[in-house]
Amino acid sequence: MRGLLIRDLRLAIRAGGGFGLALAFFLIVVILVPFGVGPSANVLAPIAPGILWLGALLACLLSLDRIFATDFEDGSLEFLATAPVPLEGVVAVKALAHWLTTGLPLTLAAPVFGIFLNLPGGGYGWLVASLALGTPALSMIGAFGAALTVGLKRGGLLLSLLVLPLYIPTLIFGADTVRRGVEGLDAGTPLILMAGITFGTLALLPFAGAAALRVNLR
Amino acid sequence: MVEPLLKVVDLACARGGLTVLEGVSFEVASGSALVLRGPNGSGKTTLLRTLAELQPAVSGEIFAPEDTVAYAGHADGLKGTLSVGENLTFWGSLFGFGDIAPALDAFELRDLVARPAQSLSAGQKRRLGLARLLVTGRPVWLLDEPTVSLDVAAVGLFGRAVERHLAGGGIAVIATHIDLGIDADVLDLSGFRASAPQGGAFDEAFA
Amino acid sequence: MSFWEYANPRRFMAFTDRVMGPAFVLAAVALSVGLVWGFFFTPDDFRQGSTVKIIYLHVPSAFMAINIWVMMLVTSLIWLIRRHHVSALAAKAAAPVGVTMTLIALMTGAIWGQPMWGTFWAWDPRLTSFLILFLFYLGYMALWSAIEDPDTAADLTSVLCLVGSVFAFLSRYAVNFWNQGLHQGASLSMDAEENISDVFWFPLLVCLAGFFFLFLALVLLRTRTEIRKRRAHAITLRERAA
Numbered sequence: 055m056r057g058l059l060i061r062d063l064r065l066a067i068r069a070g071g072g073f074g075l076a077l078a079f080f081l082i083v084v085i086l087v088p089f090g091v092g093p094s095a096n097v098l099a100p101i102a103p104g105i106l107w108l109g110a111l112l113a114c115l116l117s118l119d120r121i122f123a124t125d126f127e128d129g130s131l132e133f134l135a136t137a138p139v140p141l142e143g144v145v146a147v148k149a150l151a152h153w154l155t156t157g158l159p160l161t162l163a164a165p166v167f168g169i170f171l172n173l174p175g176g177g178y179g180w181l182v183a184s185l186a187l188g189t190p191a192l193s194m195i196g197a198f199g200a201a202l203t204v205g206l207k208r209g210g211l212l213l214s215l216l217v218l219p220l221y222i223p224t225l226i227f228g229a230d231t232v233r234r235g236v237e238g239l240d241a242g243t244p245l246i247l248m249a250g251i252t253f254g255t256l257a258l259l260p261f262a263g264a265a266a267l268r269v270n271l272r
Numbered sequence: 273m274v275e276p277l278l279k280v281v282d283l284a285c286a287r288g289g290l291t292v293l294e295g296v297s298f299e300v301a302s303g304s305a306l307v308l309r310g311p312n313g314s315g316k317t318t319l320l321r322t323l324a325e326l327q328p329a330v331s332g333e334i335f336a337p338e339d340t341v342a343y344a345g346h347a348d349g350l351k352g353t354l355s356v357g358e359n360l361t362f363w364g365s366l367f368g369f370g371d372i373a374p375a376l377d378a379f380e381l382r383d384l385v386a387r388p389a390q391s392l393s394a395g396q397k398r399r400l401g402l403a404r405l406l407v408t409g410r411p412v413w414l415l416d417e418p419t420v421s422l423d424v425a426a427v428g429l430f431g432r433a434v435e436r437h438l439a440g441g442g443i444a445v446i447a448t449h450i451d452l453g454i455d456a457d458v459l460d461l462s463g464f465r466a467s468a469p470q471g472g473a474f475d476e477a478f479a
Numbered sequence: 480m481s482f483w484e485y486a487n488p489r490r491f492m493a494f495t496d497r498v499m500g501p502a503f504v505l506a507a508v509a510l511s512v513g514l515v516w517g518f519f520f521t522p523d524d525f526r527q528g529s530t531v532k533i534i535y536l537h538v539p540s541a542f543m544a545i546n547i548w549v550m551m552l553v554t555s556l557i558w559l560i561r562r563h564h565v566s567a568l569a570a571k572a573a574a575p576v577g578v579t580m581t582l583i584a585l586m587t588g589a590i591w592g593q594p595m596w597g598t599f600w601a602w603d604p605r606l607t608s609f610l611i612l613f614l615f616y617l618g619y620m621a622l623w624s625a626i627e628d629p630d631t632a633a634d635l636t637s638v639l640c641l642v643g644s645v646f647a648f649l650s651r652y653a654v655n656f657w658n659q660g661l662h663q664g665a666s667l668s669m670d671a672e673e674n675i676s677d678v679f680w681f682p683l684l685v686c687l688a689g690f691f692f693l694f695l696a697l698v699l700l701r702t703r704t705e706i707r708k709r710r711a712h713a714i715t716l717r718e719r720a721a
Contacts, residue, residue, distance in 0.1 A: 057365035061354070068353035129347025133404070136324050137366050138339050198642065202622065202635050212625050216639065219614040220646045223653035230657060244656070251649060262642050269634040272327040289630060290716040466720075 055139055055147055062151035065124075076113040076156040077163055083109035084167040095172040102171035103181070103232035109167070110160045110185055111192060111221055117156055118196035119213050121148050122204040122267065131204075135271055145263035146256070149190075149197035157189030173236070180235030184245055188228040191252040195220045198259045201266040223251055277302045277340070277443050278323070278412055283332035284466065285315060285322040291330050292318055294466040298459055300443045302411075305434065305454055308447040310461035316447035317345070319461065320414045323445065342367075342410035344418060348401030352390030356381055356400055359389055360407055369409035378433045379403040379426075394421040402430060406437075413437065413444040419452070427452065486563035488706050495699045502696035509689030517682035524679075531679070533591045538683060539690035541584035544612060547577035547694065551619070552644045555637035565702065567633035568709060570640065571623055572701035576694055578616035585609055604654045611650045615643045629709060 066073065087105050091097050125131040134144050164185050165178050173181065199217035203209030227248035234241035277300060284294040293315040300306045308316045321327050323334060324343035350359050360372040376382045379399040384392065389400060398421050405413055413434075419427050431452045434444050438454070446452070485491050517535035524531040551570040558567035588606060589599040600606070622639055626632035 057362050061351070061358075061362045064358070065351055065353060124351075125349075127347075128349055128351070129345050130349040130351070132324075132326060132343060132345055132347075133349045133363070134366075135326060136341055136343050137363075137408075138368065139366060202639060203625075205631070206625050209625075212621055215614075215621055216618045219611055219618060219650070220643070222611060223646065223649040226650075226653040226657045247653075247656070258645075259642070262638055266635055266638050269631055269638075272631065288716070289628060289713070290720055292720070 055143055058134075058139070058144065058147050059151055062148065063154060066151065066155045073155050073159050076116055077159050079116055080109045080113040080160055080163065080167065083112060084170050087171065098172045099174055099236075102168060102173040103177060103236060104229045105171055106164055106168060106173065106181060107184075107188075107225055107229040107232065110157075110164065110189065111225055113160055114156050114189065114192045114196060115214055115217065117152065118200050118217065119203070119210045121152055121197050121200040123200070123209070126204045126270070131267070132271060135268070141264035141267055142260040145197055145201060145267065146194075146260040149194045149260075149263075152197060153190050153193035157185070157193050161185040161189060173232075176238055177232050177236040180241045180245070181232045184228045184231040184248065187245065187249045187252055188224050191224045191248075191255045192221060194252075194255045194259050195224075198263040198266070201263040201270070204267065205270040224248060227251065277336065278445070279335040280323070281333045281335070283319075283322065283334065284330040285318045285327070286330045287315065287318045291466040293461065293464045294330075296332070296461075296464045298457075300445060300457075302441045302443060303438050305438055305444040305446060305456035307452075307456045307458045308445065308461055309449070309458055314461045314465065316461060317416050320416050320445065320447060321345075324414050336412060340410055341412045341414060342405050342408040343414045343416075344401060344405055345416045346420070348397050349404065350389040350397060350400060353388060355386050355388055356392070357385040359400060360403060363404050364407035367408040367410070369407055372403075372407050375403040375406035378406055378436070379429055395423055395426055398422055399426055399429070402433070406433065411442040413442065413446075415444060415446045415448075417447055417449075419448060419450055483561070483563070486561070486565050488565055488710075491565050492703060492706060495703060499696055499699045499703075502692050502699065506689055506692035506696050509685050509692060511689075513682050513685030513687075513689050517679075517686060521678055521682060527595060530591060530594050533587050534679065535683060535686045537584060537587040537591060539687045540580045540587065541609065542687060543690050543694055544577060544580040544584050544609065547573050547580060548612065548615070548644070548647070551577065551640055555640040558633055559637050559641075564633070564709065565706065567637065568705040569698065569702045570637070571633070572705050573694075573698045574616055574620050574623070576697050576701070578613065578620065580690075580694070581609055581613045581616060585613065602658055604651075604658055607654045607658070608651050611654070612647060615647055619643065629712060 084105065087101075088098060091101070122131060125134065135141055161182060164181050168178055168181055196213075196217055199213050199220070200209075202216060203213045206212060227244040230244040231241045231248065234244065279299045281297050283296040284291055285296075286292060292313075296319065298306065308319065310316055318327075320343065322329050323336075324341050325334075326343065349363075354362070357372065357376075360375055361370075364370050364372050364375075376385060379402060381396075381399060381403055384396060384400075389397065392400065398418075402415075402418055405415075418430060422430060427450070431454050434446075434452065434454055437444060444456075446456070485494055514535055518532050521532065523529045551573050554566045554570040554573070557563060558570070585606070588609070592601065592606075593599050619636055619639060622636050623632050626635060
């Protein structure tokens with residue numbers, strides 16, 4: 055299993071910008087927002103938590119379709135399915151590799167982007183905490199969606215349509231954590247609820263993802 | 273009497289919702305090989321995928337010890353940006369069988385070990401794909417057209433690798449058109465073609 | 480005779496052939512009685528005036544929108560566990576009816592909301608939940624139509640329906656957390672105190688029955704169509720093989 059993780063990370067790095075692509079997308083979203091809503095700090099500060107979470111979510115979405123597609127096309131997935139590792143584990147490791155190349159860099163870079171959006175001082179800690187706890191769920195849900203659509207020729211758009219509604223609870227609690235942090239309210243409640251979703255997702259979706267992969271491999 | 277490693281009884285397999293093979297029965301004993309023949313579309317790939325448990329059998333039974341099968345399909349499962357050595361090491365570690373040196377030697381890949389797989393020729397890629405079988409350490413090889421894009425010398429290499437595998441007590445089920453120069457039973461699948469169900473009777477499975 | 484015998488397509492076709500007609504008749508009768516009663520023979524609400532009468536469309540369609548998803552969840556589970564094709568096809572057949580019900584509930588809600596709240600749309604938890612349900616229906620139907628092999632499509636959409644149900648449930652509570660709403664309390668509560676008064680309640684029950692029978696008739700009709708399409712698919716495959 056560790057071999058699979060190392061291979062996937064190595065592939066992400068060698069493919070050119072495995073880490074960079076999601077970050078660059080996040081950066082562009084954050085830069086474009088002030089052009090759309092105006093440069094005033096009074097406008098930017100209240101919407102900053104939502105924009106940061108939305109940007110991270112969309113950046114995550116960008117690379118989902120590659121989670122299984124390349125392995126499906128070159129036959130690796132068939133070989134993985136007959137290997138002495140559970141397919142559920144393969145799904146979980148793939149989601150972890152996706153998180154390490156997108157969710158983690160996004161989490162670490164988010165405070166810098168927060169400055170661009172005039173995120174008030176109280177929000178930074180909550181921003182990092184909520185992204186660190188929430189983005190694993192985004193990767194795991196995304197891996198499930200990618201497993202559902204792996205056999206389809208134009209699965210990318212369909213994948214977004216399937217995955218985005220599943221992201222709603224995480225987005226609500228994640229952005230709310232930061233918003234409450236900014237306003238000095240108790241941000242612990244939404245953070246804990248979101249962590250609950252994340253852990254539930256991590257526990258259950260590998261099974262759903264593996265079931266979908268088995269169907270797609272038939 | 274050698275205990276059969278792979279035994280198939282009255283197996284029926286489907287492709288795209290349609291049963292293509294039925295009544296397939298055979299045994300392959302440890303140390304022997306079975307060559308599958310039949311025209312295109314006769315169900316060779318379908319049978320091999322069913323044996324590998326990638327798809328469920330329609331009916332019948334497959335007896336094989338658990339986790340003994342290595343399946344090599346049309347695709348080689350290679351990553352272009354990884355080197356030959358990294359590709360093999362990955363599969364070796366996944367199957368818990370670390371040493372890639374014998375596999376490199378068997379398919380004369382030692383000189384290519386540091387080359388990225390995307391720079392290989394089609395035949396070299398195929399050799400690497402077949403070398404993957406050796407690093408799995410699995411006794412049952414299921415091979416689908418293994419000699420595609422191989423030249424005569426490489427086919428010879430492959431034949432010798434299969435012979436060594438059989439001599440070590442392994443077995444191989446190979447779908448191929450060419451003569452590999454190995455001692456093997458032949459099973460012609462055109463004799464097991466499923467007859468289309470007659471009339472308008474639709475059962476639960478719409479088949 | 481066991482309930483599962485109807486999972487045989489032939490039995491199902493024979494049985495539904497007899498049931499479908501009466502279901503359409505019942506739907507027509509109940510809807511015309513319920514709507515005419517509701518629209519013309521009930522008093523205006525003392526606060527909401529005549530606008531309240533839209534509940535005879537709004538409440539039954541919303542009720543059906545949720546319950547059709549539940550029905551799809553159950554039939555998907557039956558397909559995954561017992562592999563009855565009819566069950567999977569019934570789920571497929573129900574989805575467009577469900578999405579239409581969701582759309583009716585959303586639109587009647589918007590029309591009702593304009594005079595009551597002064598806006599067609601508010602990000603109220605109930606409205607938002609229905610919008611999310613609408614997205615789930617869309618995704619489910621899109622996945623069905625994207626996959627060519629019918630069994631693969633049935634398997635994958637069933638898995639999606641299962642996972643989607645869990646997330647739809649989570650979304651419902653997340654949305655409540657996110658915004659306390661404008662929407663009035665439930666019209667159909669087991670708690671009599673909260674319920675609307677009997678004058679509105681009885682025609683509403685008739686309308687509910689009408690919507691239910693309409694759904695039943697439509698879903699049977701569509702399932703029968705899906706079964707025939709599935710048969711045609713099987714015949715094409717056979718002919719290609721022969």
